[in-house]
Amino acid sequence: MATTIRPETLDTLARLERELAAEGRSTEVEALQEALSALARPERGLLTTGQAAERLGVSVTTVKEWVKRGTLKGADTGTRWLVSEDSIERILRIRKTIAEMEEEGYPTPEEVYELTKRVRRQMASEKKAAGA
């Protein structure tokens, strides 16, 4: 069964790796790096930045930037970056939603104004009726 690693776990492991490195515990650092590399498999819910970039159609630099900004969940483990597959799927779904809205088209500013006014009036009177 696939195991999903939470991004918070990655952050903790990356922090631990930095602490161990600062203490000069190279054997533990190597062991941790080996374990982190083993985690970077799609079936674990984690992808490398290269795999993430390919999925999203952007550069590896962009993927790293999006992780730093929090748009993608993941972590810099010291030796490599790992990205949560769920967060990639989230962006793909948002893009799909935007593309579908564009495909259907957008009302003209005049239509938005008229329809919004009408709906807003309806909603205001519904709210009043519900409160009465």
Add this chain to the structure above:
Amino acid sequence: MPEGSIFERVTLDSSVLLGPKEPEILAGADLGYYSGYWSSWIVAEFARVRTEWITLRAVRELANRAEAKRRLERSRARVNAAIAELSRILTVVDYLAAPEADVSWLSDQDDFPIIQTALAAGVPGTLVTENSRDFPLGQVRNGITILGSSDFLDALYQTYPEAEAAVTDYLSRRKQG
């Protein structure tokens, strides 16, 4: 983002979410260049206006009732999906919990829930709307800076020069799925 900046608490009126600037506006929020807010009122308004527009268009363009019905059903499903995805980007606030404020400047009191949403999101804040007829764009009312979507995006790209390329990157290949 710096405290007190106009990007800290940005309420998006449904007119913005219904218009062609929607993709850029949403990408900017998801990339963390500003914090976007809406309310159950704006969600309901967005869903109703979008669905009503699709219905009107289908009636106007299609003589075939079955095709019009099919298009409407597809659109309803898409609107529901859009709300689910937008809710991952925008924070919902309880507009009824907004502090009391003198909004006698509002030309149409039916617009009150929009200002309430902005007030509930927090002051100072920003309201982005396409409704230039009823809202004084470029002015501050009740601690809320009111901007059109183009002016808001211009301000965003001026403050964060890398944001425009980032938004373009975010939206790239969206049609390939």
